[in-house]
Amino acid sequence: MDGAERSAEPWDLFGAPLFDDPKARALSRVGVIDVGSNSVRMVVFDGAARSPAYFYNEKILCGLGAGLSETGVLNPEGRTRALDAIHRFAIIARSMQVSPLVAVATAAVREAVDGDAFVAEVEAVTGLRIQCISGEQEARFSAQGVLLGWPQADGLMCDIGGSSIELAEVTHGHVGACVSARLGPLKLAGLPGGRKARLAEIDATLGAMREEMSGAYKTLFLVGGSWRALARIDMERRAYPLHVLHEYTMRPQDVRATVQYIGLQDLEGLRQRTGTSAARMALVPIAGEVILRLLHHFKPSQVAVSSYGIREGLLYEQMPQSLRERDPLIEACRFTEAKDARQPGFGRTLYHFILPLFPKVTAARKRLIKAACLLHDVGWRAHPDYRADVGFDRAARSNFGGLSHAERVFLGLALLHRYRNKRAYEKYDSLAHLLTPEEAEQAEVLGKAMRFGAMFSALDPTLMATLEWAPKKRQITLGLPAGEGEVLFGEVAQARFASLESSLGATSKVRVARS
Secondary structure (H helix, E strand, O other), rough: OOOHHHHHHOEEOOOOOOOOOOOOOOOOOOOOOOOOOOOOEEEEOOOOOOOOOOEEEEEOOOOOOHHHHHHHHOHHHHHHHHHHHHHHHHHHHHOOOOOEEEEEOOOHHHHHOOOHHHHHHHHHHHOOOOEEHHHHHHHHHHHHHHHHHHHOOOOOEEEEOOOOOEEEEEEEEEEEEEEEEOHHHHHHHOOOOHHHHHHHHHHHHHHHHHHOOOOOOOOOEEEEHHHHHHHHHHHHOOOOOOOOOOOOOOOOHHHHHHHHHHOOOOOOHHHHHOOOOOHOOOOOOHHHHHHHHHHHHHOEEEEEOOOOOHEEEEEEHOOHHHHOOOOHHHHHHHHHHHOOOOOOOOOHHHHHHHHHHHOOOOHHHHHHHHHHHHHHOOOOOOHHHHHHHHHHHHHHHOOOOOHHHHHHHHHHHHHHHHHHOOOOOOOHHOOOOHHOOOHHHHHHHHHHHHHHHHHHHOHHHHOOOOOEEOOOOEEEEEEEEOOOHHHOOOOOHHHHHHHHHHEEEEEEEEEEEOO
């Protein structure tokens, strides 16, 4: 292997890592305070790696918008609690030297007659100036949050807050038309006339929004706490084992079944089983009424949950375009390797070493092979007996964006086999149904190839071996340079090569290049 030539090769569509670029490093401590109709939250991001890492994350359910439809003013108790929370957040942000710190307020503050007075009071007490954004801006920021996790998202984003609902088209990585309406659970809960009046209001509002958003949308991307609570309940109903909300997908019939299930349950018991707050659970049945009519009016074929929303959209707003265009998974894995691996940069060499074993894989699968190689050594500080477990858990339950649930399990299984020949692991067993047998076999080959390739990481990569794969003959050939290359192929390396050969169902040949 020509090390100089190899080091010059690009990572296909992924150029040099950007997390050390000054424009990216400026995102390493970005703070956002989101003053919503139901909650007030502060998040401090480390966004330099493209995929948001939550350095700090705290939420208070204040209920600012409770009763707004009847009174026209912010809820007095909620207003006091929100001011106290924002004051606390401002002090914490200063202590962490967060810069910039952006504060935005949404539907409740922009609609209340005392909204401007509240903004002025916050500034007087905390020195923090809140930007009261429009419904269309809120929709755009939330859609940008979706793009942070799905760079090529294509469909309709729906963000439900306490007092409003926002829709935005996302088409191949771009935000299109945006609309907003007063249709949040807090508003609907106070509507006179009960359920019949609520359904009429929901239908009339969504019907008008449908006229403005006239496209065909295969995927409905859900943003907002009430949607996430509904998704948790769907997981509970289905006994779904991977409790990661981001990129959790449901079919329309799943959603309908879950809304029906909610109506048959004791809400307190359901709240406790799903870890949902009492304030949030009180709004979930009304959110269920809204989503059923959303499905009726827009007719998506799948529903996907986004844990990223307005706050992540504000982070996206500050990203240079060069960083926005990067794959969030690959950039985050590169950052992790640089921070945690024993030999940062070796993942790239390992990727090129094992790639001949996967000559016809799709671009999507090649992307996971890249990610696995970058992460192959980041758990080295764990006890050797638990490195396989740590590798699986890190991939399957990490906060990486751009990773479907099936891809999480594939990546986790590959990292499991990076350290262990046997697949037996209780946490994997409960998730095995997310992969086809062929995908599980491919993850095993990937893991064992990394396990073998890591045997050559102690020396200069130019001394590393080469692999050749002949699928029709089912033959794997290991090429070794004479001298030190032969010495590296010791007893442990030979055993790992034999394990890889077994997983491939192949015969093997070792070829030594003599000078």
